[in-house]
Amino acid sequence: MTCSQGGKSLGWDHDFGPAIDAQLMKVASLGPEDIPAYLANLDRSDPIAEVAANPQGREETLAFFTSITGSEDIAKAILDNALHYGVSPALAFALADEESRFDIHAQNANPASGSIDRGLFQLNSKAFPKVKLSEVWDPDTNARYGISHLAWFLENAGNEVTALAMYNAGRYSVDRGATPRKTLDYISRIQGRRDNILSLFTAKVGLRAGNLGTPLALATGAH
Numbered sequence: 001m002t003c004s005q006g007g008k009s010l011g012w013d014h015d016f017g018p019a020i021d022a023q024l025m026k027v028a029s030l031g032p033e034d035i036p037a038y039l040a041n042l043d044r045s046d047p048i049a050e051v052a053a054n055p056q057g058r059e060e061t062l063a064f065f066t067s068i069t070g071s072e073d074i075a076k077a078i079l080d081n082a083l084h085y086g087v088s089p090a091l092a093f094a095l096a097d098e099e100s101r102f103d104i105h106a107q108n109a110n111p112a113s114g115s116i117d118r119g120l121f122q123l124n125s126k127a128f129p130k131v132k133l134s135e136v137w138d139p140d141t142n143a144r145y146g147i148s149h150l151a152w153f154l155e156n157a158g159n160e161v162t163a164l165a166m167y168n169a170g171r172y173s174v175d176r177g178a179t180p181r182k183t184l185d186y187i188s189r190i191q192g193r194r195d196n197i198l199s200l201f202t203a204k205v206g207l208r209a210g211n212l213g214t215p216l217a218l219a220t221g222a223h
Helices: 018-028 035-040 047-051 055-069 072-085 089-100 139-157 160-169 171-175 181-209 215-220
Strands: 107-110 115-118
Touching (some): 047 055, 047 089, 047 181, 055 072, 055 089, 072 139, 089 139, 089 160
Antiparallel strands (some): 107 115
């Protein structure tokens, strides 16, 4: 079967294409004794970064995220900072969606602590006391602080779940084992959005790249 998009052939002669078919066959041929090691060694890197590494792929990636955020400036700010700090772009966009719905003017007060969360990544006024109001509403500045903050948690927490918990509830609450239920729900929503972004990206952009492996690999980050 030859696949097409907008009337233009993508040049595949089979359901997925020779390279993809071969990789699927390789995975399908794994024996029971091979599966634990295969699952343990899956590369969880974000395939979006691989697509965005070349000019054409970056242009398509930026257009994809612009369609999601409704703003090229916001899409570029999140994508560029995610790539710079080595954070999965899908995770970064999922986090910004959860925090602000991509509204650069989003603001929420925290009566219990007397602090205010502002901007794309809801920078907390107590956690970021040196960030000026003139900076916090700037998409690139807000994304830079928010994503670098997440990157630090990812590096030091050791896993994505704990890092997201710390981003939401604070490092000390998590270290004390006092993570609230609402934070667990928050993590679940972000991870669900992250997976949806990866699936949508795979369908709309990733498969056209032609060299990223199987749809399974794209959707899971495995190579």
